Amino acid sequence: MLLFARSKKAWLVAWSLLFYLFAPGFIFAQDFSFNGTLRGYYFSSTRDLDEETDIFGASFQPRATLKFAPYLTLYAEMRFIAEKPWNGIYSSLREGYGDFYLNSLDFRIGKQIIQWGRADGINPTDNLMPWNNTLLFSEDSELRSGVIAVKANYYYKSMTLTGIWIPFFEPNRFPPPSNYHVREETPSETLGNSQYALKIDSTGGKLDWSLSYFDGFDPAPDLALSTTGIILRYPRIRVIGGDFAATIGKFGIRGEAAYFFTEDMDGDNPEKKNPYLFYVLGVDRTLWEYLYLNLQFIERVVINYKNPLEIQNPYLRDVAVKGAVINNQLDRITNAISLKIGYKMFHEILNLELSGIYNITRRDYLIRPKISYAFTDHLSGILGADIYQGKDDSLFGLLEDNTTLFAEIKYGF
Amino acid sequence: MSGNPGDFDNLVDYEYRRAKVMINLTTFDQERQREIFDEIQDYTERLFPKDVNPVRSSLHREPSTTNKDTSLTKESSNGVKIAYDGVIRWIAETNYVVKGKIQNIISSILIVFLFCVIVYRSFRLGILSIVPLTVATLLTFGVMGFLGIRLNMATAIITSIAVGVGVDFAIHYITHFREEIERGLSYRDATMATMTSSGKAIIFDMLSNVLGFIVFISSDFVPIRDFGWLISLTMVTVSIGTLLILPVLFGFVNVKSLTRNLKLQREGIMTHHSRIRWAVVSIGLILWLLFTFGSAFSQELTARQIMERNDDVQISKDSTSKITMKLINEKGQERVRKIAYFEKRDKDDNRNTLVKFQFPADVKGTGLLTLEHKGSEDDQWLYLPALRKTRRISASDKGDSFMGSDFTYEDMEQEDLDEFEYKLLGTEDINGEPCYRIEGIAVSESKKKETSYSRREIWVRKGDFVLLKINYYDKKGNFLKTLTVADIKVINGKPRAHKIVMENLQRRHKTELIYEEIKLDQGISDNLFTERQLARD
Numbered sequence: 001m002l003l004f005a006r007s008k009k010a011w012l013v014a015w016s017l018l019f020y021l022f023a024p025g026f027i028f029a030q031d032f033s034f035n036g037t038l039r040g041y042y043f044s045s046t047r048d049l050d051e052e053t054d055i056f057g058a059s060f061q062p063r064a065t066l067k068f069a070p071y072l073t074l075y076a077e078m079r080f081i082a083e084k085p086w087n088g089i090y091s092s093l094r095e096g097y098g099d100f101y102l103n104s105l106d107f108r109i110g111k112q113i114i115q116w117g118r119a120d121g122i123n124p125t126d127n128l129m130p131w132n133n134t135l136l137f138s139e140d141s142e143l144r145s146g147v148i149a150v151k152a153n154y155y156y157k158s159m160t161l162t163g164i165w166i167p168f169f170e171p172n173r174f175p176p177p178s179n180y181h182v183r184e185e186t187p188s189e190t191l192g193n194s195q196y197a198l199k200i201d202s203t204g205g206k207l208d209w210s211l212s213y214f215d216g217f218d219p220a221p222d223l224a225l226s227t228t229g230i231i232l233r234y235p236r237i238r239v240i241g242g243d244f245a246a247t248i249g250k251f252g253i254r255g256e257a258a259y260f261f262t263e264d265m266d267g268d269n270p271e272k273k274n275p276y277l278f279y280v281l282g283v284d285r286t287l288w289e290y291l292y293l294n295l296q297f298i299e300r301v302v303i304n305y306k307n308p309l310e311i312q313n314p315y316l317r318d319v320a321v322k323g324a325v326i327n328n329q330l331d332r333i334t335n336a337i338s339l340k341i342g343y344k345m346f347h348e349i350l351n352l353e354l355s356g357i358y359n360i361t362r363r364d365y366l367i368r369p370k371i372s373y374a375f376t377d378h379l380s381g382i383l384g385a386d387i388y389q390g391k392d393d394s395l396f397g398l399l400e401d402n403t404t405l406f407a408e409i410k411y412g413f
Numbered sequence: 414m415s416g417n418p419g420d421f422d423n424l425v426d427y428e429y430r431r432a433k434v435m436i437n438l439t440t441f442d443q444e445r446q447r448e449i450f451d452e453i454q455d456y457t458e459r460l461f462p463k464d465v466n467p468v469r470s471s472l473h474r475e476p477s478t479t480n481k482d483t484s485l486t487k488e489s490s491n492g493v494k495i496a497y498d499g500v501i502r503w504i505a506e507t508n509y510v511v512k513g514k515i516q517n518i519i520s521s522i523l524i525v526f527l528f529c530v531i532v533y534r535s536f537r538l539g540i541l542s543i544v545p546l547t548v549a550t551l552l553t554f555g556v557m558g559f560l561g562i563r564l565n566m567a568t569a570i571i572t573s574i575a576v577g578v579g580v581d582f583a584i585h586y587i588t589h590f591r592e593e594i595e596r597g598l599s600y601r602d603a604t605m606a607t608m609t610s611s612g613k614a615i616i617f618d619m620l621s622n623v624l625g626f627i628v629f630i631s632s633d634f635v636p637i638r639d640f641g642w643l644i645s646l647t648m649v650t651v652s653i654g655t656l657l658i659l660p661v662l663f664g665f666v667n668v669k670s671l672t673r674n675l676k677l678q679r680e681g682i683m684t685h686h687s688r689i690r691w692a693v694v695s696i697g698l699i700l701w702l703l704f705t706f707g708s709a710f711s712q713e714l715t716a717r718q719i720m721e722r723n724d725d726v727q728i729s730k731d732s733t734s735k736i737t738m739k740l741i742n743e744k745g746q747e748r749v750r751k752i753a754y755f756e757k758r759d760k761d762d763n764r765n766t767l768v769k770f771q772f773p774a775d776v777k778g779t780g781l782l783t784l785e786h787k788g789s790e791d792d793q794w795l796y797l798p799a800l801r802k803t804r805r806i807s808a809s810d811k812g813d814s815f816m817g818s819d820f821t822y823e824d825m826e827q828e829d830l831d832e833f834e835y836k837l838l839g840t841e842d843i844n845g846e847p848c849y850r851i852e853g854i855a856v857s858e859s860k861k862k863e864t865s866y867s868r869r870e871i872w873v874r875k876g877d878f879v880l881l882k883i884n885y886y887d888k889k890g891n892f893l894k895t896l897t898v899a900d901i902k903v904i905n906g907k908p909r910a911h912k913i914v915m916e917n918l919q920r921r922h923k924t925e926l927i928y929e930e931i932k933l934d935q936g937i938s939d940n941l942f943t944e945r946q947l948a949r950d
C-alpha cells in the first residue's frame with residue numbers, strides 16, 4: 001500500500017503515485033501553494049530509551065496544496081529526516097488527501113490527521129491515530145502522522161455529523177520495554193479489521209460539545225508474555241466519549257471523557273487492558289494579555305481492577321506490571337494534573353512556555369520548559385528540555401532516560 | 414508600455430494634436446471634488462493662459478452659481494483648447510443643481526407669493542398662502558439634515574414638488590375659506606365648513622400622493638429610496654401646514670376684510686389695533702422664516718452629528734479584504750503578517766468576523782472566528798492547523814493587542830456612539846485638508862470600565878466625514894498613541910482608507926495595516942462565519 005510504504009520498492013510506488021496525482025494538477029489547478037519547513041536540531045538524548053546521546057539532525061517538510069475548484073482540493077505533506085548518527089534518510093508521507101465539498105457534505109479521502117477532543121494535550125477520545133513518541137520534535141503535534149481514512153462531515157446548522165472509515169491500522173511508536181525481546185503482532189490488513197468512528201458535534205452558541213463512538217484497534221499495545229520475550233498486541237476496543245468547551249467570563253472551561261470497552265471486560269487477563277474510564281477537566285485563562293495559564297485534572301478509573309503486583313508468576317508479573325505502567329493501569333485510580341504557562345513578549349517575538357504533568361498517584365512527573373524566538377518572519381529558534389522523573393513503577397520514571405535538552409532552528413517558507 | 418506608438422492610441426490622436434489626461438479621484442465628497450476641479454483649472458490656466466472668450470461645449474451646462482469660471486471647454490491665448498469631461502462634468506452639474514437649489518427655493522416661493530398676491534389681490538393672503546409650503550420645505554430639510562441625507566440630484570427636486578403641492582393645498586383652502594366668509598359665515602363656521610370639504614379633499618389628495626410615491630422605498634437604489642419616503646413626508650407636512658397652521662393664522666386676521674364683497678370689507682375694515690396686530694404677526698412670521706432659513710443653512714454640525722456621519726460612512730453590510738500588517742520597532746525592523754479578513758453584520762447589527770492567517774508560514778492556515786453579541790461576551794474560536802483543531806477561546810479583553818500589533822480589539826471595533834460623549838474642539842487641517850477636531854470620552858459605566866483610554870481626539874474630514882486621525886490618551890491622561898489614515902479610495906461609493914498606521918509613542922513601536930482588494934456589500938453568506946469555514950484552507 002502506498003501509505004504504509006516501508007520498503008524502497010513501496011516508496012518508489014508511493015512517489016510515482018504522488019507525482020502522477022499532482023503533476024496534472026499544476027496544469028489544471030486554479031490555485032497552487034507550496035510551502036514548508038526546514039529544520040536543524042540538536043537533542044542531547046534520543047527518545048528511544050537507548051544509550052545514544054548528542055543527536056544532530058535535519059528535517060524537511062514540504063507542503064503542497066492544489067485547488068482545482070472551490071469544491072476540490074488536494075493536499076500533501078511529506079517529511080524527510082536525516083540524523084547523526086547517520087542511518088539514512090527517513091521519509092514519509094505525513095498527510096496526502098483530497099477534499100471534496102458538497103452543499104452540506106464534506107469528504108476527505110486519503111492519509112489524514114484526525115485529532116479528537118476539546119481538552120488540551122491529553123485527550124481521552126483521541127484514539128483514531130497513532131503517536132510516534134520516538135521522533136525528535138519539540139512540538140507534540142509533530143509526533144502525529146495521518147491514517148488512511150475516508151471521512152464524511154454532514155453539516156446542519158451548528159451541528160456536524162462525522163462518519164469515518166479507517167481501513168488499516170497503524171500502532172503507536174513507543175520506546176520498547178528494556179530487557180526483553182519484543183515482537184509485535186499487528187492486526188492483519190483485512191476488510192474485517194476496518195475501524196469505524198462516528199461523532200456528533202455542536203460548535204456554536206454558548207457551549208461546544210460532542211458525543212463520539214469509536215470501534216477499532218487500540219494504538220497503545222497490550223504486553224503479553226511469550227517464550228522468547230514480550231509480544232505487543234493491539235486489541236480491539238470500543239470507546240464511547242464526549243467533550244465540551246465553554247467560556248465563563250474570561251475563563252475557558254473544557255472537559256472530555258471516554259469509556260473504553262476492552263477485550264478483557266472482566267479484568268481476569270493480566271496481559272490485556274481492563275475497561276476503564278478516562279476523563280479530563282480543565283480551565284484556562286489569559287492574564288494581562290500575554291500570560292496564558294492552563295490547569296487540568298486528569299483521572300483514570302480502571303474497572304474490575306486486579307493488582308498486577310499480586311501475580312504469583314514473576315515473569316508474568318513483570319510483564320503485566322510493565323503493561324500496566326505504560327497503560328496507566330497499575331492503580332485502580334490514577335490522578336494527575338497538568339499545567340501550562342505561556343508568556344508572550346515583544347509583540348509575540350519571544351515566547352516562554354513551561355508545561356508539565358504531575359502524576360499524583362505515583363508522584364512521577366514530566367516538566368517541559370521552552371523558549372522560542374522569532375529572528376525574522378521566516379527564521380525562529382527554540383531552546384528547551386524534557387525532564388522525566390519518577391520511580392521505576394511509574395510512567396515518567398520508565399522514561400527517565402529520555403530526559404533531554406534540545407535546540408531547534410526552523411526556517412519556514 | 415512596449416514602445417509601440419499604438420500604445421498611446423487611447424491618449425493621443427494620430428497627429429498628436431489632441432491629448433487626453435485622466436485623473437482618478439479618491440474622494441466621494443462633492444465639495445472636495447469641486448476643490449480639486451478648481452485646483453486643476455488653476456493649474457491649466459497657469460500653463461495655458463486662457464482667452465477672454467470661452468468656447469462652449471455641446472455637453473456643457475454652465476454652473477452659474479460659483480465665483481469661478483467653470484466652463485467645461487476653454488481656449489488659451491495661444492490656441493490650446495482644454496475640455497473637461499467625465500466626473501468633472503457631473504460635478505459641475507451636481508454643483509449647479511445643489512448650490513442653485515437654495516436660491517431656486519427662495520425664488521420659487523417668491524414667485525408663488527407674488528402670484529397669490531395678484532390672484533387674491535391681497536398681500537396678506539399672499540403671505541398666508543406660502544406658509545404651508547415653507548413649513549414643509551423646512552421640515553423636509555430638517556429631517557434630511559438629521560438623518561444625514563445629502564442634497565443631491567434626486568433629493569433636490571423634492572422641495573420643488575413641495576412648493577408646487579404646498580401652494581396647491583393652500584389655494585384650495587384659502588379660496589374655499591374666503592367663499593364661506595363671503596357667504597356670511599363666521600370665522601369658526603367658515604373654518605368648519607372648509608375643513609369638512611376642502612380639508613377632506615386635501616387629506617385624500619395627500620394620501621393618494623403618498624401611496625403613489627411610497628413604492629419607491631422598496632428600491633435598492635438609495636437616492637430613489639430616499640426620494641420615495643422624503644416626498645411622502647413632504648406631502649404629510651404640507652397638508653399639516655395647510656390644515657393646522659393656516660386656520661390658526663386666519664384667527665389673527667379680521668377675515669371679512671379679506672373678502673371681495675365691498676360691504677363685508679367695509680364691515681371688516683381693520684381697526685387701528687387689528688392693523689397693529691396683523692403687522693406684528695406678519696413681521697414676526699417673516700422674521701421667523703428668515704431666522705429659521707438662515708439658521709438651517711448656516712448651523713454648524715454638532716460633534717455627535719459629525720460622528721454619526723462618520724459612522725454612516727464606515728458602516729457596510731459586509732466586507733472582505735486582504736491585509737498586510739507590518740510591525741515596526743524603533744530601529745525600523747519590520748515583522749510582516751498577512752491575513753484575509755471577512756466581516757458581516759447580522760440582522761441584529763452584530764459584527765461577525767473571520768480572520769485567516771496567510772503569512773508567515775508557521776501560522777498559515779490559522780483562523781480566528783468572532784461572533785459578536787451586543788451586551789454580552791463575544792464568542793471566539795481559534796483554528797490551529799498544526800493540531801487540526803478548532804478551539805473555543807474566551808473573548809479577548811477589548812484592551813488586548815490585536816495579533817500582537819499596536820492595535821487593540823477596541824481600536825478595531827465600530828464604536829457605539831451612545832457610549833461616548835463628543836465635544837467639538839474646533840477645526841484643524843490634517844495634511845492640508847480641513848477637519849473637525851472632536852474629543853471623545855467614554856460616559857457609559859461599562860465603557861469606562863472596558864476602555865484603555867481616558868480620552869481621544871478625533872479628526873474627521875469635512876465634507877465626506879472620513880476619519881483622518883485619532884490621538885489616544887491613556888488612563889492617566891498621557892499621550893499614548895496616534896492613528897493616521899492614508900490612501901483613501903472610494904469602494905462602492907464609500908471611502909475606505911487603504912493604509913492605517915498606529916504609532917505607540919510610549920513603546921516606540923508602530924503597526925501599519927495595508928489593505929488590498931477591499932470589497933464591500935458583496936452579499937457574503939452567513940455560512941462563512943462557521944466552524945466549517947474556519948477550519949478550511
